[in-house]
Amino acid sequence: MSEILIHTKKGIIRGEGKNGYSVFKGIPFAKPPVGKLRWKAPVPVEPWGGVLDATEFAPICPQGVPAPPNPYFNEFYSDKKYQREMSEDCLYLNIWAPENAEGKKLPVAFYIHGGGFGGGYSSEIEFDGEAFCKEDVILVTIAYRVGVFGFLALPQLDAENENHISGNYGMLDQIEALNWVYENIESFGGDPENITVFGQSAGCMSTQILISSQLTEGKIAKAIFMSGLTCDDEFLFTPTLKEEEECCKEMLEELCDLSVAELRELNEEILLKKHEAFNMKMMKKAFEEGSAGGLLIVPNVDGHLLKKNVRETFAANEFHKIPYMVGCVLEDLGTTDDDRKNNVPGLLLEQAKKWALKQEEATGIPSYVYSFDYILPGDEKPTWHSLELWYVMGTYGRSWRPMTEADAALSREAVKCWTNFMKTGNPESAETEEWKPYTNNNRFVRHFV
Template sequence: MKFNLFVLSLLISGQLFAQNPVIKTANGSLEGVTNADKSIRIFKGIPFASPPIGDLRWKAPQAPKNWTGIRKCTEFSASPIQNKPEPFLCWTEEFIAQPEPLSEDCLYLNIWTKAKKTKEKLPVFVWIYGGGLSSGSANCAIYDGEEMAKKGVVFVSINYRVGAFGFMAHPALTKESGHNSSGNYGFLDQIQALKWVQKNISAFGGDPKNVTIAGQSAGSFSVNALVASPLAKGLFHKAIAQSGGLLSGRFSNNLETSELQGEKFMQKVGANSIAELRNKSATEIQKMSNSGFRFGVTLDGYVLPTDLLQHFEKGLFNEVPLLTGWVTGDGTLMGNAPISVEKYEAEAKINFGNKAQTFLNIFTASTDEEAKASKAKLGMFQFAALSSHLWAGFNKKNNSYLYQFSHVPPDKIDFPNYGAFHTAEVPYALHSLQKWKRTWQAVDWDLENKMSSYWVNFAKTGNPNGKDLPEWKAYDKEKGHIMEFGDNTILKEAPFKKELDFLEMAKK
């Protein structure tokens, strides 16, 4: 009876239920929460670097400082400084970073794990968000990792600096770096997060020797950059790149070009030195960066090689098993305005010279409507498909698996249907449809289960195939097997061989 009264007193005080998980990391102990059914332990807002503020603005991330006691890690950190996140076009609130808080102090990560013991050594899945390298956050609803964790991976989502804070280069920054480089701070943040994972993920039941990096759009460009970077060697073992790649050569600048933009930005802000620029408020820097500036990937010779394609051709990249693909709606990101046949043909001559007629035989345009459709298709290849094709071709030692997502999500009441739009595949692949407010049909739940199972299988073994899944054959340039994620999941043989062969030839 005395024991029961003791238990009752604990229940009343709440102490018996105060069993939130506590994990000891290299920097200190932290406390998380468990999900509703107690199957998943969740830790949010874990620092993986020191805040990149003050003198650390536009510098490589520094290791996080140690702490004493138990740090509560139950809420997302601030998102990186960016314009106020707001839904637009097809990207409803589920796809957008939480509107506040925004801060330079943003270098934190989040973990979902079902492991109860450190020795479980579950595969680790590190998610890198999109947003054009100018926006985004790990706290978007569709990046929730609970369901993926239930499928057997330790799911990690990371923040990184974006926009001017993450990617501005400048000659003075190059000089002070010690590496004759500047820009790419957002990529350095990602590398720092992967170093943290290597040091600490075993405490969460993860296997540091089985890490998959994955991302979409700018996150996919980031995965491509990490695979290319000598600084990321050994920090991951598989790669998933969804809708975006650097190998088409259209989305990067050399260091000189990026530095010139940084000089123009400094003039626009009215600063005479990097010290003065560092003394400007983050709000002012962000506001001024909207005046015609867009900061992105720099081939600096330190974080990234100066010739990316040659780097891959020579096999100097971090070769790992690859799962990569695109969405049919990706092409509209390269422009979706009406175009006449005459203008389309003129552009072909400018872009492809004596190969223009061959191009027009493949990307046909007998009417203005067909010209617009062909231009969107070309955009899809230039944004993602060509890079996926080239990357797979360079992957000599490991298999590559390519896909196309063409499924159209169901309508939302009083909202336009944007078709299979850029980013639409993410909630299916990450098993987070329940976070997206639509009236889902059986076909959607089935596709979500198939895609997320492929993604988890790949993270576990480097091969997406598994029980009750249609066979997904590895890609080669001749047979060109591509998995089509539409209303049905079907493996297609060489659906785009002539387009990809032409575009690869045109680059030479």
């Protein structure tokens, strides 16, 4: 490995060069959201003196990480090499750039992790930029506050805000990270005018919010929705501020009447336990009522980040007029037979098709639809929620599964399609299989099998 120094508007950053690319880990994009900055919009990081060491991943936002028998533990969280310390000082991003990229103005892939707005982090085992760098695309993965730290909405927090709103801190973190990348990515060889925002699950929902917000206008060139897009509140329920405040009051129980100063003095473990207990309570209630349940501590419609909920925004065509790629995996709504039995097959794919047709009607800009139908080695059932990430990120070799050349070929195809779209707005090229836009006259879905 070799030392790489990059001069940015914020200061000099030291990363590492290896295998034809450079990686920069743990770059701060905002001041630590601790103490008086807990539950406040992110404050841009100040320029630093000297050289910032960016050779280690940063701590992750406090959260409940999946544990056995949760299938996600075995899939993504069991390898101790990729486990991280937790801290509210968590607002950092990571950059992978091709070697000697400075001055080239390469496409930029800006990735938002999933985790139901309550977990996940930017340095999970399945995230890496080497495969994208081989295609001359820069990858950025970002952190944002999750759970009670990222989305707590309360009247007493409204009172201290100039816009009289609260919650949505995690979404504002994402926007601050986007702002940092827009201002500084040219130093790494990236083109700030060609940033593709993409995300999976809650990261997909976040992407949908970002392209619906006036706060990101002009900074997103393209977007990819992976397993989470909704056109009518099916999955991303965006409550009003007041609705979210009532939900948060119920979560905090006896703590909800504390002053802001007292709330900010609470130990993070107390807040985490309240959040986890509330999730268990609501899951039990949903099970007893025979309902699907849903995400609860989430972004809200506050009139600042979002003017309307996702259904109203979709109906009014109030989203950025840019190229989109949208899709899901075949069994996206569950990880068990019971999950599959209790959910409507293909619901997310139908949402993707609906989005593409709306785009055609509203803008005339083509959208591309896909379904990831591959059965993973070691499984008898088609792929389930999140497992396309091994292939899209080119990290299948890190998986515990008995991967074969077929998996390598599938990953090469997925990486090529994703990076083609990031470059040109079209995932198809002479090196890939056919992939036509999804239109009213040609309802083409690219199936990855």
